Amino acid sequence: MEYKKPLGVKIEENGVIPGAKKLVRRLSDMKGYFLDEEAYEELLKEDPVVYEVYAVEQEEKDGDLNFATTVLYPGKVGKEFFFTKGHFHARADRAEIYYGIKGKGGMLLQTPEGEVEWIPMEPGTVVYVPPYWAHRTVNTGDEPFIFLAIYPADAGHDYGSIKEKGFAKLVIEEDGEVKLVDNPRWKE
Numbered sequence: 001m002e003y004k005k006p007l008g009v010k011i012e013e014n015g016v017i018p019g020a021k022k023l024v025r026r027l028s029d030m031k032g033y034f035l036d037e038e039a040y041e042e043l044l045k046e047d048p049v050v051y052e053v054y055a056v057e058q059e060e061k062d063g064d065l066n067f068a069t070t071v072l073y074p075g076k077v078g079k080e081f082f083f084t085k086g087h088f089h090a091r092a093d094r095a096e097i098y099y100g101i102k103g104k105g106g107m108l109l110q111t112p113e114g115e116v117e118w119i120p121m122e123p124g125t126v127v128y129v130p131p132y133w134a135h136r137t138v139n140t141g142d143e144p145f146i147f148l149a150i151y152p153a154d155a156g157h158d159y160g161s162i163k164e165k166g167f168a169k170l171v172i173e174e175d176g177e178v179k180l181v182d183n184p185r186w187k188e
């Protein structure tokens with residue numbers, strides 16, 4: 001039997017996992033994701049980084065685990081807070097654990113039928129993402145929102161249906177408050 005080597009890494013203050021694979025998502029990678037298209041085009045002139053992912057991933061095998069930090073920057077497109085694209089797992093029955101490290105935000109979760117849950121997150125919050133729920137994180141604060149995700153190595157990502165339909169709720173700022181409102185573009 002060949003055993004894999006165990007690994008211990010320290011997550012840096014800024015959310016970076018040393019040696020991890022880095023992925024950068026800029027605003028230009030998220031065309032069609034935000035409601036306010038005019039505000040999107042305007043902000044596109046700067047094309048800010050919306051989030052970075054630092055992932056330590058294994059071969060896609062049953063029983064193994066991946067982990068990744070996400071650094072989700074503060075910002076808004078119109079009234080809508082910056083968020084991650086959001087996805088179902090390609091193997092939809094795979095669950096996941098998130099752990100809040102820094103900053104303030106929350107997770108939007110949605111079933112294939114469009115039932116939505118919002119879970120606020122701060123440092124120390126653990127979120128259990130059950131099988132079959134799509135999930136998207138949102139930064140509702142004014143500093144980077146940093147969290148760790150731990151997920152089965154064979155979970156994969158299925159971005160298609162969220163890209164097309166979005167979430168049934170939007171997370172916006174209105175009158176200085178964080179609000180969840182119906183997404184006018186959501187079609188069941």
Ligand SMILES: O=C(CO)[C@@H](O)[C@H](O)[C@H](O)COP(=O)(O)O
Nearest residue numbers: 053068070084085086087149151
């Ligand atoms: O849920 C997971 C893995 O299953 C997270 O590591 C996200 O992949 C990351 O927060 C970026 O979000 P997406 O762009 O993948 O939606």
Ligand SMILES: [Fe+2]
Nearest residue numbers: 089096135151
């Ligand atoms: Fe996931």
